[in-house]
Amino acid sequence: MARLELTEDTTVVLAVGLAAMLVLATVAYTYTQPRPYKHFFEIYPLGPGKMAANYPTKIEVGKPTNIWLGVSNHMGRVEYVLVYVKIGANATAIPNDITLTPSPVTPYKQIEYFLMDNQTQIFPVSIAINKPGLNYNVMFELWHYNETAGGFRYAWHDGSVYRATWSQIWLNVTA
Amino acid sequence: MRKWKILLALTLIYTSSLGVRLIPSIYYDLPYGYDFWEGLMHLGPIIENGHFSSAPPQGPIFYLLLVGASLILGPKVFTVFTYFVPFASSAAIFFVYLFTRKIANENSALIAALITAAAGIFVHQTTLPVPESLGLTFLALFIYLLYTVLTEGDMRKFFLLMLIVIIIVLTHHLTSFFMLLTLALLCPVVLASKKLSLKMLTPVIIFFASLLLTSVWWFFGIPVVSMFFEFIFEASAESWILGAILALICLFLGYRVVFGWEKLRTYFAGREIKISLIITLTFAIGFAIATSLWLPMAIEYHLSPLYQIYYTLPYAAALLFPGLIGLFIHYNKTKESWKRFYPIAWIIAPLASACFLLASSSWGALSYRHLAFIFLGAFPMVGYGYHFICKTGDPKLRLVKGFTIAYFALLIGLLSFPPPQFLVGLDEAYYYPEVQAANWIPNYIPKPTTFDSDHRMGVVIRFTTGQRVYLGNETSWLGEVSQMGSITQINQTIKYLVITEAMLKYTVVGGFLRESKPLPATATDYLNRSPSITRAYSSNLVTIYKKS
Numbered sequence: 246m247a248r249l250e251l252t253e254d255t256t257v258v259l260a261v262g263l264a265a266m267l268v269l270a271t272v273a274y275t276y277t278q279p280r281p282y283k284h285f286f287e288i289y290p291l292g293p294g295k296m297a298a299n300y301p302t303k304i305e306v307g308k309p310t311n312i313w314l315g316v317s318n319h320m321g322r323v324e325y326v327l328v329y330v331k332i333g334a335n336a337t338a339i340p341n342d343i344t345l346t347p348s349p350v351t352p353y354k355q356i357e358y359f360l361m362d363n364q365t366q367i368f369p370v371s372i373a374i375n376k377p378g379l380n381y382n383v384m385f386e387l388w389h390y391n392e393t394a395g396g397f398r399y400a401w402h403d404g405s406v407y408r409a410t411w412s413q414i415w416l417n418v419t420a
Numbered sequence: 421m422r423k424w425k426i427l428l429a430l431t432l433i434y435t436s437s438l439g440v441r442l443i444p445s446i447y448y449d450l451p452y453g454y455d456f457w458e459g460l461m462h463l464g465p466i467i468e469n470g471h472f473s474s475a476p477p478q479g480p481i482f483y484l485l486l487v488g489a490s491l492i493l494g495p496k497v498f499t500v501f502t503y504f505v506p507f508a509s510s511a512a513i514f515f516v517y518l519f520t521r522k523i524a525n526e527n528s529a530l531i532a533a534l535i536t537a538a539a540g541i542f543v544h545q546t547t548l549p550v551p552e553s554l555g556l557t558f559l560a561l562f563i564y565l566l567y568t569v570l571t572e573g574d575m576r577k578f579f580l581l582m583l584i585v586i587i588i589v590l591t592h593h594l595t596s597f598f599m600l601l602t603l604a605l606l607c608p609v610v611l612a613s614k615k616l617s618l619k620m621l622t623p624v625i626i627f628f629a630s631l632l633l634t635s636v637w638w639f640f641g642i643p644v645v646s647m648f649f650e651f652i653f654e655a656s657a658e659s660w661i662l663g664a665i666l667a668l669i670c671l672f673l674g675y676r677v678v679f680g681w682e683k684l685r686t687y688f689a690g691r692e693i694k695i696s697l698i699i700t701l702t703f704a705i706g707f708a709i710a711t712s713l714w715l716p717m718a719i720e721y722h723l724s725p726l727y728q729i730y731y732t733l734p735y736a737a738a739l740l741f742p743g744l745i746g747l748f749i750h751y752n753k754t755k756e757s758w759k760r761f762y763p764i765a766w767i768i769a770p771l772a773s774a775c776f777l778l779a780s781s782s783w784g785a786l787s788y789r790h791l792a793f794i795f796l797g798a799f800p801m802v803g804y805g806y807h808f809i810c811k812t813g814d815p816k817l818r819l820v821k822g823f824t825i826a827y828f829a830l831l832i833g834l835l836s837f838p839p840p841q842f843l844v845g846l847d848e849a850y851y852y853p854e855v856q857a858a859n860w861i862p863n864y865i866p867k868p869t870t871f872d873s874d875h876r877m878g879v880v881i882r883f884t885t886g887q888r889v890y891l892g893n894e895t896s897w898l899g900e901v902s903q904m905g906s907i908t909q910i911n912q913t914i915k916y917l918v919i920t921e922a923m924l925k926y927t928v929v930g931g932f933l934r935e936s937k938p939l940p941a942t943a944t945d946y947l948n949r950s951p952s953i954t955r956a957y958s959s960n961l962v963t964i965y966k967k968s
Contacts, residue, residue, distance in 0.1 A: 253527055253810065253811060253818070254422075254425060254526075254527065256810060256818040256819060256821070256822040257429065257527045257530050257531060257807075257810070257822070258425050258428065258429050258530075259819065259822050260531070260534070260821075260822035260823065260825045260826045261429045261432050261433055261530060261531075261534050261826075262428075262429075262432055263822070263823060263826035264432075264436060264534055264538065264825070264826035264827075264829040264830060265432035265433065265435060265436040267826060267827070267829075267830040268436040268439050268440050268537075268538065268829070268830060268833055269435065269436065269439050271439075271440070271443070271830070271833070271834070272439040272440065272442065272443055272446070275443050275446055275447050276446055278447065280447065280448070280449060281447075281448070281849075281851060282851040282852060282853055282961055283851075283852050285852070285853045285856075285959045285960065285961065286959065286960075287853075287856070287857075287860070287957065287958070287959045288957075288958055288959075289860075289864065289956060289957040289958070289964075290954070290956065291864065295864075296864055296865065296866050297864045297865050297954075297956040297957065297964070297966060298865065298866050298966070300954055300966070302968070315864075319852070319853075319856065335949075335951075336948060336949040336951075339948055339949070342944070342960075343941075379951075380951040382951075403960075408960040408961070409960060410958045410959060410960045411955070411958060412955045412956065412957065412958050413948070413954065413955040414954050414955075415951045415952075415953075415954065
C-alpha cells in the first residue's frame with residue numbers, strides 16, 4: 246500500500262480541503278435550520294374607503310358605525326381564526342405585548358374565519374356603543390385555533406417564539 | 421505542485437467562498453443589508469424604460485450587471501439581488517491567488533486564496549448586494565493586472581487594465597478613491613526605481629487617466645459623491661491635524677520599510693526565527709488590544725469588551741500575526757524597492773485613510789468601511805506568512821499546522837455575519853413580516869403621506885411607497901425618543917409611525933454619526949394609550965401607528 250507522503254503541497258491541499266469541508270458543513274447546517282419569522286398573521290382596521298385612513302372618531306350613542314377589518318394568514322397552512330372585538334375605556338386594559346396576554350375586557354363581538362395560507366379576508370365590523378363618553382378604545386385581537394390545546398389561543402408560534410397581534414381604533418361617543 | 425491539485429484546491433476554495441457568502445441568502449431568503457433597497461429603486465426605471473432615471477446611481481455597472489443577469493439568466497431582479505453577488509465576488513479568490521503566486525509562490529497563493537474566501541469582514545463586504553462588493557472584486561483583479569504589466573510590460577494586459585479602471589470608477593466611489601490613493605503612493609516609489617523603463621510608467625499613466633476619469637464622473641455624473649467627501653473634510657476640520665499626523669505615521673512606516681530598514685533582514689532568518697515569531701505574535705496581540713481599547717474613545721461608541729474577544733483577538737491571531745510574518749519574509753526576499761512596496765501600498769493607503777478619519781470622533785465610525793480594503797491588501801502577506809509557518813520546523817507537524825489553518829479559516833469565516841449584539845445593535849437581516857408590512861403600506865395607506873421609522877425599515881418603506889420617510893435620525897421622533905429615553909411631542913409632519921421588533925430589541929438605526937439606541941418600552945406604551953393614535957396594522961414583528 247502506497248504511503249501518503251506529507252509534502253508541503255499535500256499539506257496545503259489537505260488544509261484547503263478540510264477548511265472547505267468545515268465551511269460547507271456550516272452551510273449545510275444553516276440550510277437545514279428553520280427559517281426565522283416566516284410564519285405570521287396580520288390584522289388591520291380600515292376606514293370606510295377600505296384604507297388605513299379616515300377612521301371614524303366620533304359616533305352617536307347607540308348608532309352603529311361601520312369599519313372594515315383585514316386579517317391575513319401567512320402561517321404556511323390553513324388556519325381557523327377568531328377575531329375578538331373588545332371595547333375598553335382610556336386604554337386601561339389593553340393586551341400585553343410582553344406577556345402575550347389578551348385584554349381582560351369581555352368581548353363585544355367575535356368573528357370566525359377559515360383562512361388559506363397567504364389568504365387575506367377583509368370584512369365589515371359594525372360597532373355601536375350605548376353609553377356616551379370620551380376615548381373608547383376598540384381593540385381587535387386575533388386568536389387562532391390550536392389543535393393541541395383543542396381551542397382558540399391568543400398567542401401563536403412562529404417557528405421559534407410565541408407571538409400575538411392586535412389592533413386598535415379610538416372613538417368618542419356623543420349623546 | 422501538479423495542475424490537478426491546484427485545480428482541485430481552487431475549486432474547493434471557490435466553493436467555500438461561495439458557500440460562506442450564500443449563508444445569509446439561504447437562511448433569510450431575502451437580500452442581506454440595508455443599502456440594496458435604495459439600489460433596487462434604481463432598477464425599476466432601467467427595466468421599464470431601458471435606461472436610468474434622471475441621475476444614474478453611483479455604481480451603474482453594478483446595477484447593469486444585476487439587470488443583465490436577470491435578463492440573461494431569467495430570475496427576477498429581486499432574486500438576482502439575493503443570490504447573484506456571492507457568485508461574482510467569490511472570483512476575488514482567483515485574483516488574490518494569481519497575484520500572490522507572482523510575488524510569493526504557489527502554496528502561499530492557495531493559502532491566501534483560502535483566507536480571502538473566509539476572512540470575516542471581507543466576506544461580509546463582498547456578500548452585501550451593493551456596489552462595494554463588486555468594487556472589491558475588481559480591485560483584486562486590478563492589483564494583479566497592474567503588477568503583471570509592471571513586471572512583464574504586456575500591452576494587451578495594459579488595455580485590460582485600463583478597462584478595469586473604467587469599470588472600477590463606474591462601480592464604486594470608495595474603491596476608486598483607494599485605487600487613486602494607492603497609485604499616488606506607488607508612483608514616486610516606482611519612478612525612483614533604478615530600472616526605469618516604459619512599462620514602469622504604467623502606474624503614472626493609470627493614475628492620471630483614472631484621476632481624470634474619476635473627477636469627470638464624480639463632478640458631472642454623480643455630484644453626490646463629491647458632496648459626501650466635502651462633508652467628511654468639513655466634519656474633520658477640527659481634527660485634521662491629528663488625523664494627518666496619524667496618517668503620516670502609517671505612510672512613514674510603509675516607506676521606511678521599503679527604503680532600507682536593514683535590521684529587518686535579521687527577522688525570520690537563521691537562528692532568529694523563534695524570537696521573531698514571539699515578537700511578532702506579541703506585537704499582533706498587543707496591537708489588537710490597544711486598538712480595541714482606544715477605538716471606543718476615538719469614535720464615542722460604547723463598545724462592549726466582548727467585542728475584543730469576538731473581533732480583535734481572532735483577527736490578530738488569524739490574520740495580523742501571519743500577515744506580519746509575510747511582510748517580513750516578503751521584505752527579506754525582495755530586492756527591488758518598488759516590488760517591496762507594491763503589496764504594502766495596498767495596505768497602508770486604506771490604513772492611513774482610516775487613521776485620518778479615526779481622529780474625527782463623529783466620522784470615526786466610517787473607518788469600518790476601510791477594513792475590507794486593508795484585508796484585501798493583506799491577504800497575499802497572510803498567505804505568505806502561513807506558508808512560512810507551515811514550512812518551518814518539524815515536517816511531522818505539518819498536518820497539525822494545516823488543520824490549524826483550516827480551523828482559523830472557519831473561525832474567521834464565522835465572524836462574517838455578526839449578530840446585532842456584536843454589531844452595535846444593527847440587525848442587518850430582514851424578515852418576511854417586515855417586507856410584507858412594507859408591501860401592505862402602498863395598498864392601504866393613501867398618498868401623499870409621511871412615515872417615521874428607522875434607517876433599517878425606512879429604506880424598505882421608501883422603496884415600496886416612494887413617500888417621505890424619516891430614517892431614525894435627528895428629525896425622526898423614534899430616533900429622538902430612542903436617544904433621549906423619554907417621550908417628546910411627535911412632529912406635525914409625521915402621519916404614520918412604523919415600529920419593528922428590532923427597534924425594541926436592538927436599536928433604532930439612525931445615521932452612523934451617533935450611536936443608535938433601542939426604543940424604550942414607554943414609547944410603544946405611549947402610542948398604544950394615546951387617543952389620538954390608531955394602531956392601524958400589526959403582525960407583531962411590525963406595528964404601524966396612524967397619528968390623527
